[in-house]
Amino acid sequence: MGKLFERFPDPLARLIVVVFALAVVGVIVVFGLIPKSMMDVDAQWASAVKREEARPIKFAGFHACAECHDKLYETKKKGYHRDLSCETCHGPAKAHTEDPDKVKPDIPAQRAFCPQCHAYDPSRPRGFPQINPVAHNPLKACASCHNPHDPKPPTTPKECSACHGEIARMKAVSHHVQLECTTCHDAPQQHKVSPRAVKPTKPQTREFCGKCHRKDAKDKMAKNAPKIDLAEHGEKYVCWQCHYPHSPEVEQ
Ligand code: HEC
Ligand code: HEC
Ligand code: HEC
Ligand code: HEC
Ligand code: HEC
Ligand code: HEC
Ligand code: HEC
Ligand code: HEC
Known part of the structure; x- marks a missing residue:
């Protein structure tokens, strides 16, 4: 390299030699050393498809189970777990479908399994x-x-507190402790069986709270209720924009 440079004393000529040498090296690398499959998009796709096809298939898919477990398949289709694939819980079961007597899928019987989806987590959709x-x-x-x-609740709970524990516990230590839930909510019996499909009513108007709290209230529970002037008190808003109905408090 040193001798080669002596033949080109001019710095500009030396630069040209270096650039030319790099260009030659570049061409050799690109056309000689990089495999064709890395430069050709079609070849890349083809090799990726081959690679994926070579992997063993582990999941049989939801409908494969119906062939032999038709009763379970039909039961599940009507229940709350209808959107879950069998293999979500039983793990990949392709091998089982091919040789059911020898290969048995997992049975997730341990308690820790179901809370993966059902343990309380505030980021889950409200109502899940x-x-x-x-x-x-x-x-x-x-x-x-x-x-x-x-899956369903095994027995129909009698008390609202079975499912609304927090509200019930809050009301139990509030000024409304003596009011039943059903004083303010009409709850059809069916709500306790399919709570999300059949919902109770909620109070809609200021007059509802006024039944006990307006000055001339006649309700039998109204006797001990502190009175307000319904026309003036917080007149622009419904009552529960200022008072939480399950634990109404008056700020001192
Ligand atoms: C070709 C028929 C066939 C297919 C398809 C099939 N199974 Fe089975 N499966 C069986 C038989 C047979 C048994 C054993 C029955 C028994 O012990 O009562 C069994 C048992 C099971 C068991 C219980 C295992 C145990 O240890 O008791 C599970 C869980 C199961 N299958 C899940 C699945 C799932 C999930 C699929 C779909 C991916 C599936 N099966 C598809 C035939 C099949
Ligand atoms: C939510 C999770 C879950 C889903 C989804 C699920 N299983 Fe199961 N499966 C279980 C559990 C847990 C058991 C064990 C039940 C027990 O211990 O009594 C079980 C038991 C079984 C058994 C053993 C026999 C029995 O009836 O107890 C078979 C067979 C079976 N499942 C097949 C299926 C098939 C087929 C599907 C899809 C149609 C499916 N499972 C969907 C959780 C699930
Ligand atoms: C992959 C997530 C997942 C797993 C695992 C799972 N579930 Fe579920 N579960 C759901 C979904 C989704 C629903 C339906 C929710 C809805 O309809 O809003 C549901 C509904 C239910 C309900 C109905 C509640 C009601 O509204 O009355 C019960 C009970 C239940 N699951 C119990 C179980 C049990 C027991 C297991 C374990 C064997 C289990 N789940 C495993 C996702 C899961
Ligand atoms: C001793 C029986 C029993 C066992 C064991 C049990 N549950 Fe329940 N589950 C109930 C009853 C009863 C209800 C109805 C509400 C209540 O009384 O708490 C219920 C309600 C539910 C609900 C519905 C809640 C709602 O808001 O709609 C889910 C989900 C649930 N259980 C999941 C599970 C999971 C997951 C496990 C295991 C970790 C489990 N349960 C174990 C009896 C049981
Ligand atoms: C089996 C469980 C269960 C029982 C028992 C139950 N509820 Fe509910 N309730 C629910 C669920 C689940 C929801 C829906 C929550 C959601 O969508 O966020 C709900 C919603 C409500 C709502 C709100 C309705 C809306 O439109 O927002 C009211 C009010 C209510 N319940 C009152 C009651 C009263 C009163 C009782 C007793 C008579 C009762 N519930 C018993 C589970 C139950
Ligand atoms: C004094 C009347 C009153 C009583 C008693 C009452 N509620 Fe309510 N409840 C309301 C009002 C008003 C709302 C509507 C609040 C809103 O829209 O912000 C409501 C809303 C609800 C909701 C919807 C979710 C929420 O927190 O806003 C549920 C669930 C509920 N009530 C359950 C119950 C249960 C269970 C009891 C008994 C333990 C009960 N309520 C007792 C007045 C009452
Ligand atoms: C069936 C009668 C009845 C209804 C309907 C009723 N309340 Fe009451 N309320 C009472 C009684 C009784 C008390 C006082 C209990 C005590 O402290 O002795 C009370 C107390 C209160 C207090 C006073 C709390 C304090 O710190 O002194 C507020 C605020 C209140 N209720 C708001 C409401 C709102 C808002 C509604 C409508 C969602 C409502 N109430 C519906 C009977 C009722
Ligand atoms: C804009 C907010 C707001 C609204 C809306 C509102 N309140 Fe109040 N409420 C208050 C405040 C603040 C107090 C305490 C100061 C006072 O007595 O004015 C109070 C006090 C009360 C008291 C206690 C009075 C006493 O003498 O101890 C009752 C009962 C009451 N409200 C019921 C209601 C009812 C029923 C409604 C609906 C018709 C309602 N409030 C609407 C803010 C509101």
Whole structure:
């Protein structure tokens, strides 16, 4: 290299030599050393498809199970777990469908499994059925009370507090402790069986609270209720924009 440079004393000529040498190296690398499959998009796709095709298929898909487990398949289709694939819970089961006697899928019977979806998590959509796994019937398998293929509450709860524990506990230490939930909500019996499909009513008007709180209120519960002037008191808003109805308080 040193000798080569002596033949070109002019710095500009030396620069040209260096650039030319780099260009030659570049051409060799691009056309000689990089494999064709890395430069050709079609070739890249073809090799990716081959690579994926070579992987073993582990999941059989939802409908494959229907062939032999038709009863379970039909049961599940009508229940709350209709949108869950069998293999969401039983794991990949392709091998099982091919040789059901030898290969058995997982059975997720342990308590820790179901809370992956059902443990209380504030980021889940409001109304998604959630429980506190520590407090909710501890020590027993979930499947001992809920059929995993058609989950429902095993018995219809009698009390509103079974499902609205927080509201019930709050009301129990509030000024409204003596009022029943049904004083303010008309709750059809069916609400306790399919709560999201059949909803109770909620008070809609100021006059509703006025039944007990307006000056000339006649309700039998109105006797001990502090009175307000319904026409003037907070007149632009419904009452529960200022007073939480399950624990009404008056700021001192
Ligand atoms: C070709 C028929 C066939 C297909 C398809 C099939 N199974 Fe099975 N499966 C069986 C048989 C047979 C048994 C054993 C029955 C028994 O023990 O009562 C079984 C048992 C099971 C068990 C219980 C295993 C145990 O340890 O008791 C599970 C869970 C299961 N299958 C899940 C699935 C899932 C999920 C699919 C769909 C991906 C599926 N099966 C598809 C035939 C099939
Ligand atoms: C939400 C999770 C979940 C889904 C979805 C699910 N399973 Fe299960 N499966 C379980 C659990 C948990 C058990 C164990 C039940 C027990 O211990 O009594 C079980 C048990 C079984 C058994 C053993 C026999 C029995 O009836 O107890 C079979 C067979 C089975 N499942 C097949 C299926 C098939 C087929 C599907 C889809 C149609 C499916 N499972 C969907 C959780 C699930
Ligand atoms: C992959 C997530 C997932 C897993 C795992 C799962 N569930 Fe569910 N579960 C759901 C979905 C989704 C619903 C339907 C929610 C709806 O309709 O709004 C549901 C509904 C339910 C309900 C109905 C609640 C009601 O509204 O009355 C019960 C009970 C239930 N699951 C119990 C279980 C049990 C027991 C297991 C374990 C064997 C389990 N779930 C595992 C997703 C899951
Ligand atoms: C001893 C029986 C029993 C066991 C065990 C049990 N549950 Fe429940 N579950 C109930 C009853 C009863 C209800 C109805 C509401 C209530 O009384 O708390 C219910 C309600 C639910 C609901 C519906 C809540 C709603 O807001 O609609 C879900 C989800 C649920 N259980 C999931 C589970 C999971 C997950 C497990 C296991 C970690 C489990 N349950 C174990 C009896 C049981
Ligand atoms: C089996 C469980 C369960 C029982 C028992 C139950 N509820 Fe509910 N309730 C729910 C669920 C779940 C919702 C829906 C929550 C959501 O969508 O966020 C709900 C919603 C409501 C709502 C709101 C309706 C709306 O339009 O927003 C009211 C009010 C209500 N319940 C009152 C009651 C009263 C009063 C009782 C007793 C007579 C009762 N509930 C018993 C589960 C229950
Ligand atoms: C004094 C009347 C009153 C009583 C008693 C009452 N509620 Fe309510 N409740 C309301 C009003 C008003 C709303 C509407 C609040 C809103 O729209 O912001 C409401 C809303 C609700 C909601 C919808 C969710 C929420 O927190 O806004 C549920 C669920 C509910 N009530 C359940 C109950 C249960 C369960 C009881 C008994 C433990 C009960 N309520 C007792 C007046 C009452
Ligand atoms: C059936 C009668 C009845 C209805 C309907 C009723 N209340 Fe009351 N309310 C009472 C009684 C009784 C008390 C006083 C209890 C006590 O402290 O002795 C009370 C107390 C209050 C207080 C005073 C709390 C304090 O700190 O002194 C407020 C605020 C209140 N209610 C708001 C409401 C609102 C808002 C509604 C409508 C959603 C409503 N009430 C519906 C009976 C009722
Ligand atoms: C704009 C907010 C606002 C609205 C809307 C509102 N309140 Fe009040 N309320 C207050 C405040 C603040 C107090 C305490 C100061 C006072 O007595 O004016 C209070 C006090 C009360 C008291 C206690 C009075 C006493 O003498 O102890 C009752 C009962 C009451 N409100 C009921 C209602 C009812 C019923 C409605 C609906 C018709 C309603 N409020 C609407 C803000 C409001």
